[in-house]
Amino acid sequence: MMTSYACDLAAVCDAAARIAGVVHHTPVMTSETLDSRAGRRVFLKCENLQKVGAFKYRGASNAVRKLTVAQATRGVVTHSSGNHAQALALAARVRGIPAYIVMPKTAPAVKKAAVEGYGGIVTECEPNLAAREEAAAALVAKTGATLIPPFDHVDVIAGQGTAALELLEDVPDLDALVTPVGGGGLLAGCCIAAQGMKPTIRVFGAEPLGADDAARSKAKGEWQPQTAPNTIADGLLTSTGELTWPIIRDRVERVFTVSDDQIRAAMRFIWERMKLIVEPSGAVGVAVVLTDEFKAHADIGSVGIVISGGNVSLDKLYW
């Protein structure tokens, strides 16, 4: 029944071929101390070392490279103030096409500068979803550019799945995989890829308590929205989407939640002991694996965790 989903293993493999040489095959890092604290072998797939500092460059690159020449000429559009905005801007620049990025006028100047640094053309709007969607639609109407949303898009989901494909290439004997979940593009894509490669692998989501829509949705068995999210993991605020939710609903075993304090502790561990800069959203998987609840799964000998990104301000401390 895999064809009933937005994405299948073949789509992820196509994406991998399409973006080969464009995205980094990121390293997998291990730590004896982490293994010992987690009670099992842990393999970190370091997407914080991906271009633009996040896995988002995979999906954006796949979507941009899949456009026809006629489509590509007119460019791409998205509304985002996060890593997807930077990822799409760079993916477009690499193909030599314009990227129109709608950002709320309240977005930090440093984020706007980052998008512009990658060649993105920023349009500011009021800081609410309706204004963002309206501004993006207006750009599509005006330029004929293609809208590439941050997660609920077949090519984006397939692109994000390539992270799991690489991880299983490098560490084939994983018993389980944990990825952060916000909109669910990473979790859905990695789930399809990992189970396609290795049907017995167990796939889990990792979510902040302050934006736990996916955990609530899984617990209830039906989609629940995220309202008023409040967490340090600012990349995971959104609800899952129409395309990502069915995959998460049917194929992910469970979504675990962790507090912001647990996220900060995991983040600090990764900085201090593994010497890797990870953003709060990127540390959520490690935080989950260190919970007693996860450790109780005694039959999981080895677990892969996607460290999703490393874009943080270095002008403040997080602890």
Next chain:
Amino acid sequence: MMTSYACDLAAVCDAAARIAGVVHHTPVMTSETLDSRAGRRVFLKCENLQKVGAFKYRGASNAVRKLTVAQATRGVVTHSSGNHAQALALAARVRGIPAYIVMPKTAPAVKKAAVEGYGGIVTECEPNLAAREEAAAALVAKTGATLIPPFDHVDVIAGQGTAALELLEDVPDLDALVTPVGGGGLLAGCCIAAQGMKPTIRVFGAEPLGADDAARSKAKGEWQPQTAPNTIADGLLTSTGELTWPIIRDRVERVFTVSDDQIRAAMRFIWERMKLIVEPSGAVGVAVVLTDEFKAHADIGSVGIVISGGNVSLDKLYW
């Protein structure tokens, strides 16, 4: 005339075989932005990702593993408050022998705790070199343990050289190599290894202006001491040694110096753009490669840089 030095390529190769599987073969990282800023291809040998967070684990492991069973049983001694202390403590624990570490009583509690965390037995002394040497000698007399100094020791120099051996295995076509220089164990060992592997490679030292004894020694052609060092790069305060200086004198092309502001800027670049935690001493090579002086070497197409360590306090900002 290589046999006139403390170390030759054969010693480095022996060390590599001896510590294989014990030390990490650390990854080499690249950044298009760094290449563009440096005006050439740059390859970072990430010894901040080495066990104990620094290259020092190579030399300490080589020295500890080379001891005879009779020597090993009696343990090892050093005086250090830096990365060598932690490295020796862990290397000894891995062999199952005692490590006696003399530290000044003024050393930060966190450094003492780190050594003890690796199983080291700490002896505190007055914060001066005479007191440290006396305390170490007393431990040797009492326990029969072997003194393993932080840099001026044949097995330590050979062990540090394995970093360059790995780098040239992974990136054989390097035109030049830059490493930080404090006591000179890393620079001397890497110089011997790199020129042994590839006689045409050009080897440079990188030193903070506030502890520029090696640069002054090179400029004068004879050994100069370091007095009253003052730099953020606290791993590079010492003078070069009796064994390391002749290698640096004869085989290193030049030692470049950089200011603390240049070191901080390089450190921030590595944190921010490459998502790697590097300590000030570890960033000195990158700082050098970004100077106009180094860039003026137009004939160097590719340069390898040893990022020597990543042990920093995360309770403060460095900029």
